Amino acid sequence: MALLVGAFLMVAVKKAVILVAVAAVLTPLILGLIWNCVWGRKGLLEFVSKYPDAELRGAIDGQHVKVTGVVTCGSIALESSYQRIPRCIYVSAELYEYRGMGGKSAHPKHRFCSWGPRYSEKYVADFYISDFQSGLRALVKAGYGAKVAPFVKPSTVVDVVKENRDLSPNFLHWLADRNLSSDDRIMRLKEGYIKEGSTVSVMGIVRRHDNVLMIVPPQEPVSTGCQWTRFLLPTYVEGLVLTCDDQNADVVPV
Numbered sequence: 001m002a003l004l005v006g007a008f009l010m011v012a013v014k015k016a017v018i019l020v021a022v023a024a025v026l027t028p029l030i031l032g033l034i035w036n037c038v039w040g041r042k043g044l045l046e047f048v049s050k051y052p053d054a055e056l057r058g059a060i061d062g063q064h065v066k067v068t069g070v071v072t073c074g075s076i077a078l079e080s081s082y083q084r085i086p087r088c089i090y091v092s093a094e095l096y097e098y099r100g101m102g103g104k105s106a107h108p109k110h111r112f113c114s115w116g117p118r119y120s121e122k123y124v125a126d127f128y129i130s131d132f133q134s135g136l137r138a139l140v141k142a143g144y145g146a147k148v149a150p151f152v153k154p155s156t157v158v159d160v161v162k163e164n165r166d167l168s169p170n171f172l173h174w175l176a177d178r179n180l181s182s183d184d185r186i187m188r189l190k191e192g193y194i195k196e197g198s199t200v201s202v203m204g205i206v207r208r209h210d211n212v213l214m215i216v217p218p219q220e221p222v223s224t225g226c227q228w229t230r231f232l233l234p235t236y237v238e239g240l241v242l243t244c245d246d247q248n249a250d251v252v253p254v
Contacts, residue, residue: 036233043232045151047224048203048243056213057134059206064218066241067131067138068201071194074126076143080193081121082157082174089127089142090150090194090242095119098186115188119180124148124242129202129215138213140202140240147217147239154192161186194244203241215240 054065071089078088085091097118099110110116125143130136142148158171167182171189175182194200203222204215221236 032231032233035231039230039232040235043227043230044224044235044237045243046230047227047235048151048201048241051203053133053201055133056131056136056138056206061206061208063206064203064222065206065215066201066203067129067133067215068199069130069132071140071196071198071200072128072130073196074128074139074143076125077196078123078125078193080191082170082189082191083193085193085195087196088193089196089200090122090124090152090192090244092122092150092152092154092192093120094154094190094192095180096188096190098188100186104185118187119178122150124150129200136213138206138215140204141214141216142240142242148242149237149239150242152192152194152242152244154190156188157191158187158189160188194242198244201241201243 048066051066053068054063056065056067059065073087073089077086078091079086080088080091081093095118096115097104097110098115099112101112107116107118124146127140127142128137129140131138158168160167160171172182174189202215205218207214207216217239221238222241224232224235224237226232226234
């Protein structure tokens with residue numbers, strides 16, 4: 001009997017030790033993944049902001065560069081869909097819907113008591129950027145289906161709450177143009193844009209063709225590498241990287 005009890009205790013202790021060892025290994029991994037999901041985007045933006053600006057005058061064909069400067073529209077200028085901001089190189093609109101305990105869902109995975117995306121649109125056009133380092137002007141090939149990763153923070157332009165359900169005619173017209181219903185819903189419309197004259201940073205590949213200086217999307221994804229001081233794993237981004245922190249601020253006259 002004593003032998004059976006001893007054997008049982010040994011097995012139980014071994015299982016407990018194994019469980020503790022597995023938990024000790026998995027817990028840091030799970031915490032690391034959660035940390036990267038939460039702070040990965042911020043780490044990418046930090047990587048872009050600290051990436052050194054290149055001087056276009058000395059850049060060779062095929063070189064990966066980051067260029068910061070004032071932008072001007074190309075052959076096609078964009079206009080924001082709701083506020084009608086003219087002469088933009090980038091515009092976006094995002095419609096969110098709040099779902100209470102029994103409301104309608106914006107999409108199949110929309111949880112209760114949370115905001116969920118219902119509709120979004122983003123457009124980018126070819127534009128010119130004047131390099132601060134050299135003063136040269138380059139054509140950025142961002143339109144016509146090019147891969148672009150824009151990091152532009154939108155601002156709320158319409159907020160429909162329970163206390164204010166009287167929708168403006170402009171918002172109703174905006175919804176109707178996109179075949180979106182305007183029934184009893186709590187909605188929020190966010191709009192982002194980069195207007196001509198804004199200061200923008202672009203990361204891409206230099207191309208020189210017939211004395212035309214261009215920046216085009218890279219064929220391979222760009223990696224941030226491991227950021228050990230922030231405990232962040234490499235993040236990969238495809239296409240041109242486009243950032244503008246003050247897109248809604250006063251712009252430089254052009």
